[in-house]
Amino acid sequence: MTGEAPFVEHALAGGLEICLPGGSPAAALTPNDWETRFFGRPIGALQVMWDEAVRLDNAEWGRAVAALVAAADAAGHRLVQCHLDVRGLGLAPALEDAGFRLVDTRVTFFTQIDRRAVPRFEPQAAGLRLAGPPDLPDLLALTRRGLTDNPGFYSRYKNRAYFTPEESARWFEGWVRNDLADPGSMVVIWEVEGRAVGFLGYTRRGERDGLPIYKGTLAAVDPGWQGRQAHLTMTTFVYDRLPADEVWIENTTQLTNTPIFRNHLVTGKRLDRIELTYFRRPLG
Numbered sequence: 490m491t492g493e494a495p496f497v498e499h500a501l502a503g504g505l506e507i508c509l510p511g512g513s514p515a516a517a518l519t520p521n522d523w524e525t526r527f528f529g530r531p532i533g534a535l536q537v538m539w540d541e542a543v544r545l546d547n548a549e550w551g552r553a554v555a556a557l558v559a560a561a562d563a564a565g566h567r568l569v570q571c572h573l574d575v576r577g578l579g580l581a582p583a584l585e586d587a588g589f590r591l592v593d594t595r596v597t598f599f600t601q602i603d604r605r606a607v608p609r610f611e612p613q614a615a616g617l618r619l620a621g622p623p624d625l626p627d628l629l630a631l632t633r634r635g636l637t638d639n640p641g642f643y644s645r646y647k648n649r650a651y652f653t654p655e656e657s658a659r660w661f662e663g664w665v666r667n668d669l670a671d672p673g674s675m676v677v678i679w680e681v682e683g684r685a686v687g688f689l690g691y692t693r694r695g696e697r698d699g700l701p702i703y704k705g706t707l708a709a710v711d712p713g714w715q716g717r718q719a720h721l722t723m724t725t726f727v728y729d730r731l732p733a734d735e736v737w738i739e740n741t742t743q744l745t746n747t748p749i750f751r752n753h754l755v756t757g758k759r760l761d762r763i764e765l766t767y768f769r770r771p772l773g
Contacts, residue, residue: 539577635709
């Protein structure tokens with residue numbers, strides 16, 4: 490112990506902010522309103538500003554984490570999610586000591602592209618088209634086969650320590666419904682002999698440096714049709730339909746999803762950050 494902690498605590502609605510003496514925030518616990526509504530139980534989000542938090546020594550950071558989890562328990566959060574940038578890996582032990590458990594990884598690519606210059610991948614013996622509301626049953630069936638019921642696909646939202654099978658299925662199906670309902674989204678469907686065997690979604694998410702940002706949302710391919718460059722050909726189809734030649738593309742996947750991770754690397758996507766995802770439930 491070094492005496493009084495050098496960080497400053499600021500109460501937030503349903504949470505707490507930890508700041509360094511100069512006022513810069515190092516971590517903040519806030520309610521995760523969207524997931525709270527979706528899953529029907531209080532869920533919190535712990536944001537760690539790793540480049541500021543590492544300025545605390547181990548003992549100070551441990552006390553800061555203890556204050557944050559005490560605030561989470563006081564707020565009644567039944568689950569707290571934290572994404573920790575791997576550049577702040579030294580902060581992980583204090584999180585683990587406080588009951589956080591590693592449940593997933595998050596790898597984000599953020600790339601400025603000129604669609605006229607990127608590699609093209611044309612479909613072979615398959616048809617591609619934009620999906621619409623009548624395709625919802627096929628998209629939901631693909632989601633179940635390619636994601637929810639596919640043991641080869643790992644996700645924190647399929648972890649039975651935290652989510653029921655019904656909640657897992659509803660989570661992934663919710664993404665599909667949201668994409669189809671969003672006028673800023675494009676969902677491409679891949680058909681073989683009239684049968685839907687894959688889909689891929691992108692949605693508009695603001696802009697940067699005057700260029701639009703398009704974020705990949707959800708993709709699923711029937712396990713029997715994987716390994717045929719479906720993801721790459723559907724991406725080419727989406728690029729051809731963007732309203733601008735130069736755009737920012739954001740893609741997020743997991744380290745465990747090696748085929749998609751490899752696709753992003755071989756097509757020149759720029760790795761932006763790698764994060765470790767932790768969950769914490771109240772102890773006791």
